[in-house]
Amino acid sequence: MVAVDNLSNSSKESLNRVQKITGKTLTFVQCDLLDRALLGQIFADYQPDAVVHFAGLKAVGESMVNPLDYYKNNVCGTATLLEVMVENSIKNIVFSSSCTVYGAPKNLPISENSPLGAVNPYGQTKLTIEQMLKDLQVSDTSWNISILRYFNPVGAHQSGEIGENPSGTPTNLMPYMTQVAVGERKELSVFGGDYPTKDGTCVRDYIHVVDVAKGHLKALEKLSENPGVIIHNLGTGQGHSVLEIIHSFEASTGQKVPYKIVDRRPGDAASVYANPQLAELDLKWKPSSGLRRMCEDSWRWQLKNPKGYS
Numbered sequence: 001m002v003a004v005d006n007l008s009n010s011s012k013e014s015l016n017r018v019q020k021i022t023g024k025t026l027t028f029v030q031c032d033l034l035d036r037a038l039l040g041q042i043f044a045d046y047q048p049d050a051v052v053h054f055a056g057l058k059a060v061g062e063s064m065v066n067p068l069d070y071y072k073n074n075v076c077g078t079a080t081l082l083e084v085m086v087e088n089s090i091k092n093i094v095f096s097s098s099c100t101v102y103g104a105p106k107n108l109p110i111s112e113n114s115p116l117g118a119v120n121p122y123g124q125t126k127l128t129i130e131q132m133l134k135d136l137q138v139s140d141t142s143w144n145i146s147i148l149r150y151f152n153p154v155g156a157h158q159s160g161e162i163g164e165n166p167s168g169t170p171t172n173l174m175p176y177m178t179q180v181a182v183g184e185r186k187e188l189s190v191f192g193g194d195y196p197t198k199d200g201t202c203v204r205d206y207i208h209v210v211d212v213a214k215g216h217l218k219a220l221e222k223l224s225e226n227p228g229v230i231i232h233n234l235g236t237g238q239g240h241s242v243l244e245i246i247h248s249f250e251a252s253t254g255q256k257v258p259y260k261i262v263d264r265r266p267g268d269a270a271s272v273y274a275n276p277q278l279a280e281l282d283l284k285w286k287p288s289s290g291l292r293r294m295c296e297d298s299w300r301w302q303l304k305n306p307k308g309y310s
């Protein structure tokens with residue numbers, strides 16, 4: 001297996017730890033998807049059977065401020081990757097998409113055939129890439145493409161060796177909360193307490209990151225059946241509010257999380273959660289970790305690595 005990353009928002013240390021956990025070696029090459037010459041050399045050297053494409057900027061708020069970075073990195077980077085794959089006749093790909101392609105859903109739970117409509121540049125880049133992939137497969141039906149729409153991945157490997165390590169100030173709820181709990185930050189701001197939900201705070205479908213990883217392995221297996229383009233939600237089907245997450249984290253870890261309810265964050269939808277049945281049926285994949293496990297594993301990672309990998 002070859003890992004390719006530009007390390008713009010990740011650390012090589014995580015790969016050292018993956019090798020420690022698995023006892024397997026992996027090859028790493030630092031490369032930006034926009035560096036077509038080096039990317040071409042990597043594919044020529046290693047000739048992979050398939051690509052699992054995670055590379056992308058993914059902060060909703062940041063994409064509102066720097067949309068061009070998102071289109072250049074996410075869309076142009078993927079176009080370069082696909083060109084290099086075509087050059088090397090490699091036509092199997094699993095793509096990391098997102099529930100943000102559904103925008104602010106009118107009906108819940110969200111199924112794969114729910115209306116699409118991004119409400120921020122990040123989601124629009126994912127939607128554009130999905131369309132690129134669909135058009136590519138129409139032009140050449142020998143492509144096999146799995147599009148996985150993640151809901152809210154959280155948690156960490158149970159060893160506490162690898163976990164979420166955002167650079168700078170975390171934009172996502174779980175890493176910000178664990179940094180407050182470990183004393184790296186003073187208190188959590190809860191963005192909005194007046195939404196039309198059970199307790200006024202936003203509802204999301206939080207899914208353990210290891211369950212998400214297992215979904216990718218199932219998707220890779222599925223590609224060997226030459227399915228063409230397949231699209232699946234990776235969620236649990238359970239929605240939890242921000243306050244529920246805070247209370248569950250405190251109950252699971254015994255750690256208090258000081259917080260205050262502040263104004264809403266622009267672009268947030270009130271409630272988003274998945275209908276995960278299609279992935280369960282097609283991929284024979286079912287998430288197994290509940291909220292308590294997500295909180296415990298996130299906390300173990302943060303406690304062992306108060307300053308992440310640095």
Ligand code: WQD
Binds near residue numbers: 171173189191202204
């Ligand atoms: C969750 C809830 C915030 C931070 C994420 C990813 C996106 C996509 C979908 C994969 C919201 C609230 C947050 C904080 C808070 N996943 N919140 N205080 O916005 O659902 O998007 O999942 O592609 O890439 O970013 O996740 O964790 O930012 O927010 O109150 O300090 O927590 O308002 O209601 P979001 P999030």
